Amino acid sequence: MESVSHQTHYFVPQPSRWPVVGALALFCLGLGAALAVNGVGFGKVSLGVGFAILFYMLFGWFGDVIRESLKGEYHGKEDTSFRWGMGWFIFSEVMFFAAFFGALFYVRTISVPELGNFEHKLLYPDFAAAWPLSTGPGITQPYQAMAAWGLPAINTLILLSSGATLTWAHWGLIQGKRASLTIGLGATVLLGVLFLSLQAYEYRHAMHELNLTLASGAYGMTFYMLTGFHGMHVLLGAIILAVVWLRVMRGHFNPEHHFAFEAAAWYWHFVDVVWLLLFTLVYWL
Amino acid sequence: MSGKRILLSMLGGVGTVYAADFTFQPPVTPVARQIYDLHSLLLLITVTIFIVVFGVMFYAILRHRKSLGHRARPFHENTTVEIIWTVIPFLILVGMAWPATKAVLAQKSTRAEDMTIKITGYQWKWRYDYLDDGVGFVSHLATPTEALHSASAKGTHYLLEVDEPLVVPTGKKVRLLLTANDVIHSWWVPSLGVKQDAIPGFVRDAWFLVDKPGVYRGQCAELCGKDHGFMPIVVDARTPEDYAVWLAARKKLAAASADDPNKVWALADLKARGEKVFQQNCVACHQANGKGIPGAFPALDGSPIATKDKPAHIDIVLNGSKRNPAMAAWGKQLSDTDIAAVITYERNAWGNHTGDVVQPKDIKAARGGKA
Amino acid sequence: MAISTTAGHAPHAHGKPTGLWRWLAATNHKDIGSMYLWFSFTMFLSGGVMALCIRAELFQPGLQFFQPELFNQLTTLHGLVMVFGAIMPAFTGLANWLLPLMIGAPDMAFARMNNWSFWLLPPAAALLLISFFVPGGAAAAGWTLYAPLATQMGMGMDLTIFAIHILGVSSIMGSINIIVTILNLRAPGMTMMKMPMFAWASLITAYLIIAVMPVLAGVVTMVLTDRHFGTHFFNAAGGGDPVMYQHIFWFFGHPEVYIMALPAFGIVSHIIPTFSRKPLFGYTSMVYATSSIAVLSFMVWAHHMFTTGMPATAQLFFMYATMLIAVPTGVKVFNWIGTMWQGSMSFETPMLFAVGFVCLFTIGGLSGVTLSVAAVDIQLQDTYYVVAHFHYVLVAGALFSLFAAIYYWFPKMTGKMYSEPLGKFHFWWSMIWFNVTFFPMHFLGLAGMPRRIPDYALQFTDFNRIASIGAFCFGLGQLIFLYNMLRSIRHGQAAPHKPWEGAETLEWQIPTPAPYHSFVEAPHVEAGDNGVIHSMTGGAHH
Numbered sequence A: 001m002e003s004v005s006h007q008t009h010y011f012v013p014q015p016s017r018w019p020v021v022g023a024l025a026l027f028c029l030g031l032g033a034a035l036a037v038n039g040v041g042f043g044k045v046s047l048g049v050g051f052a053i054l055f056y057m058l059f060g061w062f063g064d065v066i067r068e069s070l071k072g073e074y075h076g077k078e079d080t081s082f083r084w085g086m087g088w089f090i091f092s093e094v095m096f097f098a099a100f101f102g103a104l105f106y107v108r109t110i111s112v113p114e115l116g117n118f119e120h121k122l123l124y125p126d127f128a129a130a131w132p133l134s135t136g137p138g139i140t141q142p143y144q145a146m147a148a149w150g151l152p153a154i155n156t157l158i159l160l161s162s163g164a165t166l167t168w169a170h171w172g173l174i175q176g177k178r179a180s181l182t183i184g185l186g187a188t189v190l191l192g193v194l195f196l197s198l199q200a201y202e203y204r205h206a207m208h209e210l211n212l213t214l215a216s217g218a219y220g221m222t223f224y225m226l227t228g229f230h231g232m233h234v235l236l237g238a239i240i241l242a243v244v245w246l247r248v249m250r251g252h253f254n255p256e257h258h259f260a261f262e263a264a265a266w267y268w269h270f271v272d273v274v275w276l277l278l279f280t281l282v283y284w285l
Numbered sequence B: 001m002s003g004k005r006i007l008l009s010m011l012g013g014v015g016t017v018y019a020a021d022f023t024f025q026p027p028v029t030p031v032a033r034q035i036y037d038l039h040s041l042l043l044l045i046t047v048t049i050f051i052v053v054f055g056v057m058f059y060a061i062l063r064h065r066k067s068l069g070h071r072a073r074p075f076h077e078n079t080t081v082e083i084i085w086t087v088i089p090f091l092i093l094v095g096m097a098w099p100a101t102k103a104v105l106a107q108k109s110t111r112a113e114d115m116t117i118k119i120t121g122y123q124w125k126w127r128y129d130y131l132d133d134g135v136g137f138v139s140h141l142a143t144p145t146e147a148l149h150s151a152s153a154k155g156t157h158y159l160l161e162v163d164e165p166l167v168v169p170t171g172k173k174v175r176l177l178l179t180a181n182d183v184i185h186s187w188w189v190p191s192l193g194v195k196q197d198a199i200p201g202f203v204r205d206a207w208f209l210v211d212k213p214g215v216y217r218g219q220c221a222e223l224c225g226k227d228h229g230f231m232p233i234v235v236d237a238r239t240p241e242d243y244a245v246w247l248a249a250r251k252k253l254a255a256a257s258a259d260d261p262n263k264v265w266a267l268a269d270l271k272a273r274g275e276k277v278f279q280q281n282c283v284a285c286h287q288a289n290g291k292g293i294p295g296a297f298p299a300l301d302g303s304p305i306a307t308k309d310k311p312a313h314i315d316i317v318l319n320g321s322k323r324n325p326a327m328a329a330w331g332k333q334l335s336d337t338d339i340a341a342v343i344t345y346e347r348n349a350w351g352n353h354t355g356d357v358v359q360p361k362d363i364k365a366a367r368g369g370k371a
Numbered sequence C: 001m002a003i004s005t006t007a008g009h010a011p012h013a014h015g016k017p018t019g020l021w022r023w024l025a026a027t028n029h030k031d032i033g034s035m036y037l038w039f040s041f042t043m044f045l046s047g048g049v050m051a052l053c054i055r056a057e058l059f060q061p062g063l064q065f066f067q068p069e070l071f072n073q074l075t076t077l078h079g080l081v082m083v084f085g086a087i088m089p090a091f092t093g094l095a096n097w098l099l100p101l102m103i104g105a106p107d108m109a110f111a112r113m114n115n116w117s118f119w120l121l122p123p124a125a126a127l128l129l130i131s132f133f134v135p136g137g138a139a140a141a142g143w144t145l146y147a148p149l150a151t152q153m154g155m156g157m158d159l160t161i162f163a164i165h166i167l168g169v170s171s172i173m174g175s176i177n178i179i180v181t182i183l184n185l186r187a188p189g190m191t192m193m194k195m196p197m198f199a200w201a202s203l204i205t206a207y208l209i210i211a212v213m214p215v216l217a218g219v220v221t222m223v224l225t226d227r228h229f230g231t232h233f234f235n236a237a238g239g240g241d242p243v244m245y246q247h248i249f250w251f252f253g254h255p256e257v258y259i260m261a262l263p264a265f266g267i268v269s270h271i272i273p274t275f276s277r278k279p280l281f282g283y284t285s286m287v288y289a290t291s292s293i294a295v296l297s298f299m300v301w302a303h304h305m306f307t308t309g310m311p312a313t314a315q316l317f318f319m320y321a322t323m324l325i326a327v328p329t330g331v332k333v334f335n336w337i338g339t340m341w342q343g344s345m346s347f348e349t350p351m352l353f354a355v356g357f358v359c360l361f362t363i364g365g366l367s368g369v370t371l372s373v374a375a376v377d378i379q380l381q382d383t384y385y386v387v388a389h390f391h392y393v394l395v396a397g398a399l400f401s402l403f404a405a406i407y408y409w410f411p412k413m414t415g416k417m418y419s420e421p422l423g424k425f426h427f428w429w430s431m432i433w434f435n436v437t438f439f440p441m442h443f444l445g446l447a448g449m450p451r452r453i454p455d456y457a458l459q460f461t462d463f464n465r466i467a468s469i470g471a472f473c474f475g476l477g478q479l480i481f482l483y484n485m486l487r488s489i490r491h492g493q494a495a496p497h498k499p500w501e502g503a504e505t506l507e508w509q510i511p512t513p514a515p516y517h518s519f520v521e522a523p524h525v526e527a528g529d530n531g532v533i534h535s536m537t538g539g540a541h542h
């Protein structure tokens, strides 16, 4: 990533109010969440206020960034910074998911088998370890596991094709084909929404027909936590892409200068890859 | 300790402390001895490294200073030296790893035991079950609460004394199976060279073979909540003959004190019994005056559950709280009689004057006939 | 690409903003750096007061001042506040202040986000401190927040969990900024293998932070769902395992201790060459040693868990891997001594702290190696020996290096000289009382005193008294530092351009105090190892 070498100054923004506003937002969110999980009424209020401030901050901050971008403040160096920044941000996300994949690995290959081994007959004479249907000696409510080759497989296809439509849109952007850009990007967002609707349907099915909940031991908790955090990322990605779509409609990008688009695309592909891992490790194997 | 003595010990003098205080407690098992020697070896190596390395540094500090007119020689690389000081530490480490590996393997060879004891950590006491002999009991801190607050004198074994020590025979390989009931505890007796976490819901093992009769003391070594500092371990190692005598006596005692689950108790008897149970199990949180600790542990004095809703009272003591795991399911630890007693006590102690008597058979019924 | 003039453009022409707004809305790396440093010092004092409460309670056997649950809260918050509030932000603050100056960058790569990273810290600290006042009090499960004890706590635990989330966001953003600044904004001529060691150390530290803070966020989230949403991550009934918490936590936790050590190594690698008036010995091997420490730090985490009962093979693996870290760390120690060897040394306060650092850090490192031997660790785990070990590497390590750094760069930051006699006094005072406080803890641990207990058996009394007296004296000494700083900022003598004869890195090439906007345009430099500047052209500032 060699930057443009003739650039002699680097854009440093003016003092900005958004960071403190954002800090206030997270304070309200943190406090609110801690109170809310303990059933203190004020918690919900604080959460609401926090979200309101957060959205205000996001609008304001991204608005500033977009204005600066349109004014032409960002050149080669700034662009490179954004690329590195986005890349490392995604790396941090990878590590967040790694914690939960690590937990899945651990319960499946270490703790559940151990609970069923000879030594532990001392504590649990009747427990026989099996994945996914018997994931803990204290799980009394029977549940069923989610089958891989129904909805999840369809969702895999959806996400994969959304990756393809996104790439198609990117090609359109680079080659100046506006139609493929707008249609491709729009289709990606819609596929994301479709994915989320199907996942919502899947959760309903899991909870009502399979009796599978967060409390269904090692299988239920890793299933919901992993797919849930992934779903939140799809939601976020879809919102980002929708914003990018709006910006496309307003003509914010040109073939050389469209890092916002690319960042959103990187994020989307990252979410895609996480899903493939999920599909393999949570549903399939 | 007087100011002068403090000064003495601070000046690097031995002062008030004995040489024995500067290292491990005297080991009494083969593994503990191995650890002791290993540590002495490590100490020797690390102190030597320190002296050599900092000898060189202080030499430079004394000689190569500007105030002495020393001129800097601006070299800044020397591959040979770099290789040497990478390889030598590596070799030292290999030398350390060898005896260390042997010690780890010795520690881990837990099988071929002569007897097995199951140890369960509770907040904040230990339960010992002699699996081969069917004897089991709970071991509590014996230091009175007044001594903590300096209202009474502190004995020699302040905080390291229990009402009922773990008695083991010398010369026998004892295998320990450890688990816990609520949070992680760690069973540690320094002289035995054993420290093993007791993990709730899991079983871990460890072993020791004491070769010298004596009383060895240790403590829980994993933060387990409020009274983590107050759950000591005392191991009383006796010759096999003395051990056999103790075991026989202990078995008889157990048979004699077994309760008849169908006995119908009078209020006063049950309340007296319940007070003892309460002292041993519940005071830590709910306090002797029944007022609890506001914000953390509810008051039982005047609580609706302890004065009105009897089934709820039985339920929470038997099955624990769904909301706060600190309130354990005591049904797993205490007998029907003990639970009946403690509930009766709570309903009639402090300002609670319900006059209710809960009989052991009520508890049996509440358990749904299950054990 | 010569950088001849600054004429003709105005993006940086805005002057120094004033008033409160300057700090709230700051985008200037120096302002943000200063805020980090002051915040960190405040946290150090609060954490220190908690430490003094601990030491007061432990002055003699019996319960004097605090009930056990409050004692546990103090221990927990002391650890959390010191680690996340004092040491980590201090290093980020220094990186903010110094990196752009050292590598010739106009500012941090994301100046606005930089401010957010900082301003997230006060809310997180507030959540932590508020938790003392909620029903049930603050978290009391140790700074490691081990489950399932952590699932028993009250609301204070939830506040702590969310505080950790916010701290995580802050330090990840801060680290992204550091990495991107270093990778992308170096002045022409400042190649990676010529960068000063502090830049290298910050780069690698930032990488560690991004790799492990999300893992910490993940594991405390699992505690949260175990507490409130019915999951069984750390509960055997549902197939979870309390030990899994420890694995995930220490996968974060061990790199975390190097996050608090590597920047210290970087700082010392500036100060020792300066005051030895010699280039750093073995620059290249320093870079490689730092990198290998970072890589190794991901493979040793279970040395904190030898007593959980892992299989022998796992114990051996983690033991060997841990011991191995002594090799690259040793290389660093030897390189520092190699730098001092045949130098022309003088011992101003920064150098005193740096030498003190090398000496005491090594003691902590050697006790670390003792702990790494699994069989011996079985006797020492969760005793005061461990407390002694980590205060040698954290207080005499991280904290001393920070003092060294502040004294060293104080003239450049403020344009004033600090009082040298007071600085020297601060060093000797700290050096003596530090050892009085923490050296006896080795003996306490060996003799069998567990950590995290509010009361102890009688045979531990003497050493505890010594430690408590030492702690109060050590703490008092820190007020001297505060006084020296405050007084010198106002009334200190004006500092010369380059107060240290041997200082050769880029930040010493610009005026003192560093102008508000240094390097508006990238300077062109010719540099040697460790960022030593041979010549510089351009680099306008105002």
Ligand code: HEA
Binding pocket: B049, B053, B088, B089, B090, B092, B093, C144, C257, C258, C260, C261, C303, C304, C305, C322, C323, C325, C326, C327, C329, C330, C331, C333, C361, C362, C363, C364, C365, C366, C367, C368, C369, C371, C372, C373, C377, C380, C381, C382, C386, C389, C390, C393, C394, C397, C398
């Ligand atoms: C800055 C922080 C820091 C640093 C740098 C280190 C460095 C090291 N630490 Fe430490 N450690 C902590 C902070 C740190 N630690 C903390 C906070 C805890 C406790 C956490 C808790 O439970 O709350 C802890 C706990 C801890 C334990 C667990 C103890 C227990 O709970 O049972 C272990 C065990 O292996 C360990 C080992 C080491 C080792 C081998 C090093 C090595 O990196 C040291 C390497 C350095 C040297 C060895 C000296 C210089 C080298 C030479 C001069 C070369 C020659 C030397 C030889 C050949 C030996 N540490």
Ligand code: HEA
Binding pocket: C044, C045, C046, C047, C048, C049, C051, C052, C054, C055, C075, C076, C078, C079, C080, C082, C083, C087, C141, C142, C143, C144, C387, C391, C394, C395, C399, C437, C451, C452, C453, C471, C472, C473, C474, C475, C476, C478, C479
């Ligand atoms: C990261 C850095 C760091 C730092 C800098 C310190 C600094 C100190 N620590 Fe800390 N400590 C930890 C990290 C740190 N600690 C961690 C991670 C733990 C483990 C927690 C756990 O178990 O979970 C721990 C645990 C710990 C314990 C064990 C507690 C227990 O197990 O119950 C003790 C006990 O003595 C202790 C003492 C001290 C002391 C005396 C200082 C001193 O250096 C502090 C000096 C500073 C001051 C005193 C403040 C400045 C002065 C004033 C505000 C003026 C007022 C002063 C006077 C009037 C005298 N620490």
Ligand code: CUA
Binding pocket: B121, B122, B124, B184, B185, B186, B220, B221, B222, B223, B224, B225, B227, B228, B229, B231
């Ligand atoms: Cu039990 Cu600590």
Ligand SMILES: [Cu+2]
Binding pocket: C253, C254, C257, C300, C301, C303, C304
């Ligand atoms: Cu470690």
